[in-house]
Amino acid sequence: MFEVLVFVYENYWRGEACPELQQLGRKLSAHGFDAEEISAALVWLDGLTIAAQSAAQSVGAGLEESPISFLPQQQSAWSMRVYSASEQAHLGAQGLGFVMFLESAGVLPAAMREIVIDRAMAVNAEPMTVDELKIIVLMVYWSFGQEPDALVLDELCDSAEGRLAH
Template identity: 65%
Template sequence: MFEVLVYVYENYWQGDACPELHQLSRKLTAVGFEAEEIQAALVWLNGLNIAAQNTQIGLPAEADVAGKPVTATPASSGFQPQSAASLRVYSVAEQEHLGAQALGFVSFLESSGVLPPHMREIVMDRAMAAPGDPLALDDLKIIVLMVYWSFGEEPDALVLDELCDDADFRVAH
């Protein structure tokens, strides 16, 4: 499934350029992916689309002083901003499915300020929907990239490097 997601990310780097799921299925079949992998990825992508749309529902375009549309923030659209003193407690099921390494990485992204709470919750939802017990860190990184992709955002260069770089081949300076 993750190979299919990587292919989708690389070939449709702007989420809105991605074809509908049935057309995407035909294209993935033509490329040579197995039917089971394609089906699992499409179900997962459908869940991602639903989660991203539900997060963006009620995000009316606001107008600035000049009358130009401004995208609403989650806080201005009915989402409550997370308090600096708040704490996300992970359920036993989340802890078991993700494992310490993946949860540590989510915590790292969040504490670095690059994974806002509403995106973190989508990452957690999609991670729980992914196969693997525990989920491999590389698979979690793909999920994080796909969540950014679903919002039409690209993480900044340092975060993108962290998400795409293979740590096994890093040389300490």
């Protein structure tokens, strides 16, 4: 499924440029993707679309100022996200660490974090790899028609393998 998501991200730079799911399914099939992978990716993308639309409706209702936030209240600087046992098992220690890294760097607002976690929980892999989680983060940005800044994009697209610590 993740190969399909990467293909969609690379070929449709903005979420609104992506064709309807049925047409997208035909295009993916024409590119040689497996029918089962296509089906799983389309279901996952539909859930992402619903989450993005929910966020947009909250903004339209005047509940938030941020276009990427769907929660009715801003998160306090003193609040803390507590992960359920199933989220911990599903995301794994490295995945949780990566989400916390992005959040502490200020590039993953709380509302986007919740969509990332929701979409990660919708994937049948336990624990998820960090590379799979990176694709999910990219797709969440993509669904809002935003591109992460260059340093974040580098972190999401570059493999940590072969890096030397200074």
